[in-house]
Amino acid sequence: MRSSLHAHPHHSWLRRRSARLLAGTTLAITGCLAIALPAHAATLNAAAGSAQASVSSSLSSSAAASVVQSLDVSDTVAAPKIARETFTALPPDVPALLQQAAPQTDAATLASTASALGATPGQRLKIVSTALSYLGTPYVLGGASHSGIDCSGLTMQAYASVGIGLSHGVGSQDRVGHTISAAEAKPGDLLVFDNEQHVTLYLGNGLMVAAREPGTQVQIEPLSAWSGIGYHFTRLLGD
Template identity: 35%
Template sequence: MALSSDRFDSAETSDPTPDSATAVMRRAPSPTATASLPTRRSVRPATAAPRSRRQDTTRPPATPASRAARAKGVVNIVVMTFAMGLVATIAIPSYAFDPVSAQPAFAASEMQELKVDGAQTLEVSDDAGQAAVTRDNYTATSMDEILAARAAADAAKKAEEMRAQLAAQYNSYSGPSASDYVASTPPPSGALGDILSTARQYIGVPYVYGGATPAGFDCSGLVMFVFAQHGVSLPHSVTSQNAIGTTISAADAVPGDLVVWNDNSHDGIYAGNGIVLHAPYEGASVREQPIWDDNYHFVRIG
């Protein structure tokens, strides 16, 4: 059955029943109770309503410079992070990585281990002889030898120049021959004159095989030409000159006697004190020098 609103209101205020009271409380809570029990929303402090992005006119807009600054800061952070990682990597101790144990390719082979295990030691007794260390087929020229060779080369050069001058001088010789001297000089009546002084006039004349004039002498040609100037005629032969003269002892020999080699291969004029004046060989010239061997004897002419 339907009730009017007036009845309902009067019933609620005049005689509320438990059911009606509950309904009244549900419909309209008391103002006191509502004020004494604050809600969660009422506890929060009152704040201003958030402003929308469109309504915020105080914030300046982002510029290209600010964006570049923010990008630079990010790059600096990345660079510092990379640098710290690099330093940490370098600082790792060397023993942190062992390539021998990490990679089998570096491990010792069985042959290497066998060499190490089978290594031997050698002990040499103090009584063992020590071989002398020498240079095999090696010689070094000292500075003294070099200087001596240079001096010898200079002396040989000067001697060659002197021989060339003498050769030019005597090649133009047109004077008397040995036979001319013999024909114009009386034979000696006693001791020969100073044979050695005459022979020394021709020191430096070049050796010429078969020569018997100051243009060039061989050994017997020199002896023949010198003795002819003292009136003595000698053949142009070592063997014949040895046969004409008289063999004497070394103790009796004086300057001017002949020095003849025992095989008749060479002769010259004795200058005393073991020295002979002679025309030696091709390429040399008349000179005085010590007798170089014992295979000789003395012969006196006249």
């Protein structure tokens, strides 16, 4: 049966057509389907694919050239560690602070006090500034506010500004500190009557701020105003 099939002239033609078809075509396979395409069509498809890839590559290069690069940092990135931290402390503007506390005081007095306080006054500047903020406050026996204040109330409030609590009395304040010489006295030290009846706050350069007596106001006075009255200086601060 097989020999007669190959010998049949019609079968011989089919074999030759099949041979020419296979010799002149290329199979393009999509999935499981085999399709016979002309050889030149496959060549064109390959060339088109190559050209498309070339154009895509060219466009990609052109687009890349016009894009501005940006960088996003994730929130999960660890913060840098500080290896060393340094700073320089600037001295306060002493004259400006004193002027703010006592705007009605003449410039020469403020300059004198500022000079006595020095460049690094620390607690003393706060004490002096607080006392000067009461300038013009009327004297009121037992008072300790801007409505009315007495001598020991003034020094008590001045020292309270730096966290030092004092009793409202001349003798008790004097006993808290220790006596120093006039040459050692600095702004912020106490100036006390020897009879323990009056206390003021020393400003330096022969000046003091005081709540003197009923009928007066807190004011800056020179030490010469106490001529003939014994007094001494008392230091409460550690310096």
